[in-house]
Amino acid sequence: MAGCFITFEGGEGAGKSTQIERLRQRLGGLAQPTLVTREPGGSPHAEEIRAFILGGHAKHLGPFAEALLFAAARIDHLDKTIVPALNRGTHVLCDRFADSTRAYQGSAGNIDEALIDQLERVTLRGVKPDLTFILDLPAETGLARARERQAGKGEGADRFEGEDASFHHSLRQAFLSIARSEPRRCVVINADQEPDEVEAAIWAALRERLPQLAENRLPDNAVRPLDVA
Numbered sequence: 215m216a217g218c219f220i221t222f223e224g225g226e227g228a229g230k231s232t233q234i235e236r237l238r239q240r241l242g243g244l245a246q247p248t249l250v251t252r253e254p255g256g257s258p259h260a261e262e263i264r265a266f267i268l269g270g271h272a273k274h275l276g277p278f279a280e281a282l283l284f285a286a287a288r289i290d291h292l293d294k295t296i297v298p299a300l301n302r303g304t305h306v307l308c309d310r311f312a313d314s315t316r317a318y319q320g321s322a323g324n325i326d327e328a329l330i331d332q333l334e335r336v337t338l339r340g341v342k343p344d345l346t347f348i349l350d351l352p353a354e355t356g357l358a359r360a361r362e363r364q365a366g367k368g369e370g371a372d373r374f375e376g377e378d379a380s381f382h383h384s385l386r387q388a389f390l391s392i393a394r395s396e397p398r399r400c401v402v403i404n405a406d407q408e409p410d411e412v413e414a415a416i417w418a419a420l421r422e423r424l425p426q427l428a429e430n431r432l433p434d435n436a437v438r439p440l441d442v443a
């Protein structure tokens with residue numbers, strides 16, 4: 215595919231949205247076509263599933279049924295949003311993706327890893343991120359940030375923020391374990407520092423892993439202005 219697929223993962227309040235917006239601006243400044251999207255969601259039907267899950271309506275079905283719902287949303291998101299964008303040469307920055315299912319429903323929700331592997335295979339159908347940033351910080355720090363933001367907006371905790379401390383600690387370990395098992399795709403970023411420092415670490419890793427983006431080189435198979443008749 216012509217565009218690069220970059221995902222951001224981590225626990226609650228890790229700063230994913232903040233850093234995705236900063237990266238979008240940087241790439242925009244280099245005239246790189248970029249689309250920002252999120253999971254669950256990112257397409258009309260997937261957004262409906264998002265509202266259902268995060269509203270807590272699927273909790274009583276258990277983590278495996280929730281994993282199936284996340285997968286259903288992901289299939290629509292891939293088909294309607296992500297793959298078309300990548301095919302037309304647009305880079306995709308996605309707030310959470312399949313690693314979140316592996317961490318939240320798999321490790322923290324105790325679903326067998328082999329089952330998660332199978333579900334991932336049939337859902338992704340070969341589409342994998344080119345690069346994944348795992349924003350790592352102590353669970354308490356992320357939860358405090360998320361609560362502070364919600365208090366500012368007068369909102370309460372959503373489906374997963376309401377889980378206990380041990381759930382959030384095992385989430386952190388799950389993301390670090392994913393990073394260890396796929397070092398070519400994943401970069402762990404220390405998210406427990408100032409936003410400018412996190413941004414600099416992400417940019418440095420992007421320049422190393424995907425230099426064509428940071429140097430404003432078009433992908434080899436992209437349509438260039440002179441190619442147009």
Ligand code: Z5A
Binds near residue numbers: 231253405409412
């Ligand atoms: N989920 C799942 O279980 N399985 C799946 O397969 C998928 C998802 C795809 C989606 O929630 C939920 O679905 C999620 C996992 C589950 N669990 N929860 N809850 P969401 O989309 O509503 O939220 P989120 O993905 O967890 O993100 P978040 O909590 O909104 O946080 P964030 O995007 O990582 O952080 P942020 O919004 O950029 O920053 C949070 C606050 O901290 C904000 O006030 C910032 O101004 C502040 N901030 C950001 N960076 C910093 C630094 N560096 N220092 C200090 N303060 C900072």
